[in-house]
Amino acid sequence: MKKYLTISEMANYAGISRRTLIYYDQIDLFKPQKVGENGYRYYGIDQYFELDVILLLKNLDVPLEEIATFLKNRNITAVLAGFKRQKEKVDEEISKLKRIRNSLDSYITRYTTLKNFDLESITYAYRKAESFVISDLIEKFDDIDSLEVYGRFYNSVDSSDLFSGYPIGFLVDGAAFYEENFHAAPYRALVKIPSERLHLYKQQRIVTRPAGYYVSGFIKDEIHQINIFNNRFRSYLKENNLVLNGDIWELLWQDEAASQNPEDQIFEVLIPVKNKLAKEKED
Template identity: 30%
Template sequence: MAKSPREKYYRIGEISRLYKISTDILRYYDKIGLMSPDFIGENGYRYYSKKQIWKLNNIRNLRNIGVGLEDIKEFLDERNINSANDIIEFQLEKVEDKIKKLTELKEELTSKLENIEFFKTFKDFNKPVLKFIPKRKFLRSKGNFKQDWEIDFELKILNEKTEYDNDFILTNNEIGATLSKENFLKGEYLTFSESFIINDVKGEIIPEGYFLTIVFKGKYDESYKYYNILKKYIEENNLIVTGDIHEIYHIEIHITENEDEFITEIQIPVAEQQK
């Protein structure tokens, strides 16, 4: 290709550094005819002019919002008012979608931050509290879990089944594990039958009802102390356990590595024992 002596040309390495895009990708764009250099010198170097660089701006902008390379190539090859209109409308849709997801993420993270701040000043640790809890949706993963990492791994899998894109501390969803009624009665407090995410999107509905609860701070392997407190309360107040027990992890390994800062809530479904 003939080149103007007045025109400045840029080698592929310069374009790569300027746009922070690898030379391999630039060579691939050349291979598929998306953006070819103005000419290749006798030394084998690829040279680009400013007339080519505008294409790279368009390619990057369109790739950043999810436009495929074939669609980009078609647009660049046949640019006109109508095709530009279609591309801009597509861009607007993608931007609106990103705004929606970022807004949801902001709300979720704000909720998580409020939860952390709440427990920073929480005073009612280690006290049995009987409370009414409305119905909830549990997304469950059945199994036999004894280790923290086993529960955490299952929770990661469960999060993929929700409609939330963010994975930061599972955002504002409550997470936890289920202790079977049988294990509770036997005093086996560290063997769980499932992990779960409580969310508004999907899952099995857990009926509303009364739960005997206790919130404790510290290591999981000390949970037996609080289960024993709850057992004593159940006996003294003529209650019966009506189902499996839920452990809710309000502050856990995703938030702090200090186990002394962990905050867990035990929820036992109960009813008055008929005399």
């Protein structure tokens, strides 16, 4: 009866390569029962069972160093504890991959919107309420103090929220709408936060964009385009008997990820509005 298997026979049985068995030998995970004078590795028939355990654990994505520890502590208690630990790791990885997939879905939706945006269109529509975490007041975009505000703010936001795929936002006091260029007014940066994650942030840092009707449109971050946009927006409100009813919200749909030129940035401006007569009655 044959007592030993060659490395090729053992590899063929296990469905793995000779190179893998050599590596397992080198790291002392699975060693041959004997090595011949010619340097050939020979494995005992009963080593099948130990290799089966290694392949089982490897299939469960257990790291090789943990497999080595596992092989030295084979009993029900250790096996159960080890499998539970591995399940926890897998659950964490699943949660991570789900977050990544959701972010990718958001980015795909975002850039699909960008492919079809229209600088000439102004929309009047109902928007659901959304919550954001908000920065300190930013006076000038290119000022050193402003960059420090940005730095503190973005460092305070969890990466899964900061890189969720939803456009970064900005909030401008509604009074600035009637200034010559409300885009140059002091503002605050915003990052959208899902309702189930709001508890992670301080309440005073949370701001909600109210549900209601908004006039919105896309604008390119270029002075000529901004001036045209401002005039068109004001004309639209006047022609449709609408008045401003809150602060100005902006979303940065196209950023540095999609363009190297800062002037190619594309914002969506959302202005909460009410019918002029209804607003006058309220006042």
